[in-house]
Amino acid sequence: xxxxxxxxxxxxxxxxxxxKVTIGQILPFGALVLILFGLAVSPDLTVLGTDRRxxxxxxxxxxxxxxxxxxxxLTLGRSFAIESADGKLDxxxxxxxxxxxxxxxxxxxxxxxLAALEIVLGFGAFVLYNAPLARPLQLIVVVIAxxxxxxSAGTLYAALGSGLxxxxxLVPLLVLPVLAPVLLAAALSTEAAVFGESSGxxxxxxxxGVFALLYVGVGxxxxxxxxxxS
Amino acid sequence: xxxRVVVDLRSAISVINQFPALAGxxxxxxxxxxxxxxxxxxxxxxxxxxxCAGLATLxxxxxxxxxxxxxxxxxxxxxxxxxxxxxHETYLYDELTVEENVSFWAExxxxxxxTIDPVLDRLELGERxxxxxxxxxxxxxRRRTSLAVLVCRRPRLWLLxxxxxxxxxxxxxxxxxxxxxAVRFGATVMLASHDLDRATAVATRVVTLAGGRVADSGxxxxxxxxxxxxxxxxxVEDHDAP
Numbered sequence: 001x002x003x004x005x006x007x008x009x010x011x012x013x014x015x016x017x018x019x020k021v022t023i024g025q026i027l028p029f030g031a032l033v034l035i036l037f038g039l040a041v042s043p044d045l046t047v048l049g050t051d052r053r054x055x056x057x058x059x060x061x062x063x064x065x066x067x068x069x070x071x072x073x074l075t076l077g078r079s080f081a082i083e084s085a086d087g088k089l090d091x092x093x094x095x096x097x098x099x100x101x102x103x104x105x106x107x108x109x110x111x112x113x114l115a116a117l118e119i120v121l122g123f124g125a126f127v128l129y130n131a132p133l134a135r136p137l138q139l140i141v142v143v144i145a146x147x148x149x150x151x152s153a154g155t156l157y158a159a160l161g162s163g164l165x166x167x168x169x170l171v172p173l174l175v176l177p178v179l180a181p182v183l184l185a186a187a188l189s190t191e192a193a194v195f196g197e198s199s200g201x202x203x204x205x206x207x208x209g210v211f212a213l214l215y216v217g218v219g220x221x222x223x224x225x226x227x228x229x230s
Numbered sequence: 231x232x233x234r235v236v237v238d239l240r241s242a243i244s245v246i247n248q249f250p251a252l253a254g255x256x257x258x259x260x261x262x263x264x265x266x267x268x269x270x271x272x273x274x275x276x277x278x279x280x281x282c283a284g285l286a287t288l289x290x291x292x293x294x295x296x297x298x299x300x301x302x303x304x305x306x307x308x309x310x311x312x313x314x315x316x317x318h319e320t321y322l323y324d325e326l327t328v329e330e331n332v333s334f335w336a337e338x339x340x341x342x343x344x345t346i347d348p349v350l351d352r353l354e355l356g357e358r359x360x361x362x363x364x365x366x367x368x369x370x371x372r373r374r375t376s377l378a379v380l381v382c383r384r385p386r387l388w389l390l391x392x393x394x395x396x397x398x399x400x401x402x403x404x405x406x407x408x409x410x411x412a413v414r415f416g417a418t419v420m421l422a423s424h425d426l427d428r429a430t431a432v433a434t435r436v437v438t439l440a441g442g443r444v445a446d447s448g449x450x451x452x453x454x455x456x457x458x459x460x461x462x463x464x465x466v467e468d469h470d471a472p
Binding site for chain 1: 283284285303307308310311313314315317318319320321322323325326330334335337338339363
């Protein structure tokens with residue numbers, strides 16, 4: 001299984017290196033989303049009861065994760081468009097690769113691409129929204145857990161929609177409700193890490209970890225039957 | 231000793247999008263045969279090949295391919311590793327080079343990587359084309375790359391859907407050589423083709439489909455496996471030669 005996962009992940013990352021879709025198209029899209037969010041909220045508005053903390057900075061964790069989520073949808077769609085084109089899902093089935101390995105490999109490749117996007121978008125969010133960073137280590141843990149939850153659930157649903165003609169519109173409709181709790185937990189735990197709030201945000205981070213484990217487990221189990229039906 | 235039956239379908243029904251693409255097929259193919267499956271568009275040729283590859287499912291009747299029961303999921307999965315399908319689709323990643331594509335599928339199919347170079351040379355994909363992205367290739371070169379993936383697999387059952395399509399004369403000759411070479415080493419071949427003159431010349435039997443059924447199961451008229459009596463090591467040497 002791990003051998004197959006590594007094979008799939010290497011192949012997907014090699015395709016990304018050759019096509020540069022993530023860097024050339026998805027990253028600019030995510031950056032545009034961040035900028036548009038910034039334009040939609042006045043930087044002069046401050047949050048009551050804080051030391052002149054702007055509304056934009058206060059909302060920055062949620063806005064950052066929204067931008068990541070939109071970018072993730074594009075990355076996931078691209079990841080499975082590659083496989084469903086030209087009959088390659090059939091070829092993967094003929095090769096007898098472990099479905100759980102294919103799931104993990106696709107998920108790992110998307111996670112790597114999303115992690116690269118998050119570094120750039122995160123830097124952009126700090127600069128554009130003038131957000132502080134009180135607990136960087138906690139933020140790293142939050143980002144790892146949230147990214148894993150997003151890519152595991154996203155990979156599962158992107159595979160589910162890959163055989164459908166309406167996948168481009170259907171997959172976001174399926175994925176976004178499932179990821180709504182992840183978005184909430186990610187935004188609240190990021191807020192705690194960024195502003196160093198006394199509540200700590202660890203329960204939300206723990207919840208993110210549970211989501212990640214749950215979606216990875218379900219994905220590994222369900223990917224075989226999904227591939228058979230694609 | 232009677233030749234081994236590789237494909238044994240009895241009243242086999244396969245449904246694609248609620249349409250019975252195969253509506254009760256009876257067909258037996260024995261080891262070493264090269265069976266040309268012909269028939270008009272929509273006769274069920276592609277579905278028959280996909281059924282024999284373990285990709286399509288049985289909705290009725292019964293069938294075994296390479297002794298794997300088509301009625302059950304696990305034997306079908308095992309069958310896929312032993313059969314090789316060359317379909318209308320190329321199964322190739324446009325962004326990767328010829329060599330990267332063949333290497334990926336070789337590794338996915340657990341093929342010895344040392345077999346890749348001789349196969350690329352045999353299919354004239356060596357020096358000049360191995361580093362070219364598949365998206366930049368002509369249709370014929372893409373077909374050759376798909377063939378290279380298939381040859382690397384060394385399947386026991388070759389299922390070829392329009393194998394001559396998109397190829398020039400030299401390419402079509404090469405396909406015929408590969409088919410004869412595979413059969414000499416013990417493989418069985420089923421091919422669907424509209425290039426009937428060429429396909430009939432290479433086939434040992436012609437099966438005609440119409441409306442999802444076998445209209446004529448044909449008569450075996452030639453045998454290319456006449457060197458089976460040769461010692462195995464000689465045949466292996468021949469096979470290993472690109």
